[in-house]
Amino acid sequence: MHPMVKPALRRAWRDRQTVQFGMTSGHAVTVGPVDTATGGFLALLDGTRGLPLLREEARTMGLPDGRVDELVARLTSAGLIDDATAGGAQADALRGRAEAFDRLRPDLAALSVVHCEPGGGARRLAARRAMRVQVRGAGRVGATIASVLAAGGVGQVEVLDGGCTERWDIAPGGLGAESVGVRRDVAARQLVRRAAPGRPPRAVETAEAAGPSGTGEPGLSLVIVAPRDGAAAYAPDPVAAERWLRSGTPHLYAGVVEATGVVGPLVLPGGSACAGCMALGRADRDPAWLRMLAQWRSGRGGPVPACDIGLATTVAGLAAAHALAFLDGELPATTGVRWEVSLPLLDWRQEPMPPHPDCSCGAGGQAHGECASGAGEPQDTMAG
Template sequence: MHPMLKPALRRAWRDLQTVQFGVTPAHAVVVGPLDLATGSLLERLDGTRGLPLLREEARALGLPDGLVDRLVERLAKAGLIDDPTAGGAAADALRRRPGGLNDRLRPDLASLSVVHPEPGGGIRRLAARRAMRVQVRGAGRVGATLAAVLSASGVGRVEVLDGQCVESWDVAPGGLPARAAGKRRNEAAERLVRGAAPGRLPREAELAEPMGGSPPGLALVVVAPRDGLDAYAPDPVAAESWIASGIPHLYTGVVEGTGVVGPLVLPGGSACAKCLALGWEERDPAWPRLLAQWRSGRREGVPACDMAVATAVAGLAAAHVLAFLDGDLPASTGARWKTSLPALAWASERIGPHAGCGCGAAGNAGGECASGVVEPQDTMSG
């Protein structure tokens, strides 16, 4: 082990014996009391020394035997220690691969190291992203931008499915460029994803390595239709194959002046599109009739989709996707986040499993997932 204090957490001394790691309450940790020699030892935890050398340097500072090991262990438990040699075989392969750990991914790696406390946790998840496959259904202002963000964040394969040709109103910063107008949407989106990637996209064989030689299955489907109605009120029939095969899927889009992210559906574990539809029907008996007219009626003009709202929705949805791929359950699991013009305040709407739906989530205790915002400040003394 080559212990290294996580560079992403800013350090500041609260007083002569107490140091704080991190700025925000979500990640800040206070360490103390520390004497002058132990404080000096902290400066040597930079990833260039192994434990044997650190023990020697501690003895030279007059510190007792065993202090280095106890200090590193306690700092690691507090989530403050990283190890540039840790992360497992996939992380080692990423480090060795030419251009694998691209400089463009270093801010993402730093962020992951803060969120995931164990040494090597950041690069382990970055390596795992490279072997994952995500499908985005829709290449409008939300879907194309979201796909580009996922690719830029190190997801190895991002597929975008859409038909017809790019319209001038599909163009967005971070999404499809103006030169793509008139081109096939799926081809333009493929070029966008390739261009956004921080390095060479992994080949099929590289994707198959972590899967025991088999190509990776879909880790997630993101439904981001150009017509946001299909994200706001998703069609349960379209999701039946994902429910049957256990593929998680997330709905996101903009309809009129409202942006939505969620629900993230874990088949059999959280509410699905049919649960949502049945709940709506119970609350508003006229809802099915209205929805049938909206879906079948002939549309005039271009669907409303505010650029700033679409960009914000794409960013939040991408963050939820990445959290899920990294092994966490984002706040859109069994819930939906909405924001509307002009106030633009995000609000969460709980979507519970419906007893009349056959998806199985109603009988699964895991279908009830509470979410909230907590800002703790941990303290580590001694």
């Protein structure tokens, strides 16, 4: 073990004997009492030394035998210690790719704060490389989501869309001016390649991730539905989602419709509300909804859907962050919940999406807010 105090947490002395690690209330931890010698020793916990060398240095500083192990154990239990060598073989391989690893250092620092166990951040960051995500839509929202996921270390990011890039598809973080006239799927593939920290995984890596079948084609970890016309994310088509329900593929909706951005829900097949549940629930509340929806879907839309650039970038960033949290093993606040934000005030609000008892997806047999994993109701973590 090469222990280091998590570098993302800022350190400050509250008084002569008390150290606070972390600035924000969500992650701050105070440690005390800390004497002068121990305070000086903390600077040596930077990941460059193993425990034997740390014990030797502690003796030269006048610290009693056993103090190093006691201090490291104490800081570890408080979630303050990471291990510069932990995370397994995948993490070691990532560290060996210096250029890619340097690109991902800020992400690793953030993950180390969120996941308390030593090596937890490195393990999750390395695991992203073996994951496969499909983004359906290459407009201002979808292309930006794809580039963020690739930049965050997701090994395979596929983007599906038709037609050629138009000038109004261009967005910071998304498709650039050089993509105008190029097929959207081709332009998005080039965007993902540029955003990724290094080359995509080799076939042998993906074959290992696929398991015993060795097909080299791992299953989809997540589908993100981010159509250029955000109406299809606000009122998703249950028929289009049937394939993901049958295969058990989690999927997340995101988009901008008119002057409103939507992120969610994240659908866990059989565990949380699906597109069919949403359609049935809306029809229960508004008997005219299905009639109007049929008209909107069959009518010709405008040549350019409304999609404010600031709103689109906000939606894309939040959707990508929720997707990464899910890929890292969490159930984000979009699980069974849709978040909406509208111009001009941009106040976020949540709309729970309960499973519908008449939907064939099977989620309606569980209590509202419960998911297949047994997790509780998503909390209002984004309020304010």
